[in-house]
Amino acid sequence: MNFDARTALIPIDVQCGFDFPPWLARNNPAMETNGLRLLDAWRRAGLPLIHVRHDSVMAGSSLAPGHPGNAHRPGFAPLEGEALVTKSVNAAFIGTDLDLRLRRLGVDTVVLFGISTDMCVSTTARVAANLGYRTVVVGDACACFDLPDADGRVIPADQIQRAHLATLRAEFAQVVDTDEAIAALMTRAA
Known part of the structure; x- marks a missing residue:
């Protein structure tokens, strides 16, 4: 595995809203640490980075604009000059210009992580693969809920995570861990 200038990192819905009801217990307490490591390595490598935020249109949602839960988790907000795509459905490609942005950047590979594994990460990975992108999911930088x-x-949540990563691996994406993804960046730098 090798990541180059045609590879984009896409953090998905790493937002505070998942700490509010109705979300149940979450797995993978290392998700944030691994995600921050990925962001740091990606930024240092200077490769394309497009953040995705869920702006829910559902009444009372903890992910709705104006709700404190709509904010990115600490350290996950886009830095100045970094792109942000907002969505209101599970797939980051539906109703957004994500595909256009990626194609204009010459991207052919997407590396995904975020919340939740079984919902928006999985749906985005499936659509990405169907659109012809080489798709990589960083499993230990994802989390889901009971x-x-x-x-x-x-x-x-651990059973849901295992099942969804296995399904993605079977047909839609290469599933790696954070160390493998960072090593692929280091191979590029060598």
């Missing part, structure tokens, strides 16, 4: 099933039982 989820009730149709019988009222709760499926633990």
Whole structure:
């Protein structure tokens, strides 16, 4: 694996709103640490970076503009000059200019991480792959939440994470960890 100027990092929905109801218990407490490591390495490498923020249109959503939860988590807000795409659905490509931005940059590979693995990260990865991008998901820089099933039982977030990363790996994306992604950047610099 090698990342070059045609590779864009896309942090997805790393927002404070997931700390508010109705979100249940979250897995992967290392998500923020790993995501910040990726952002730092990416910025130092000078490769394309496009942030994605969910601006919910659902009444009462903790991710709605104007709600404190709409803000990026500490350290994840775009720096001056970094692009931000806002969306109101799961896939960052739907109803946005993300695809156009990537194509104008000459990007052919996208590296995704964020919240939540099974929702917006997975949906964006699937659409990216369908649009022809080489898609990489940094699994240990993603997180998801416990989820009730149709019988009222709760499926633990770790099980949901494993299943969704396995599904992505099977058909839509290469799934790596933060160390592997950073090593791919270091290979570029060598």
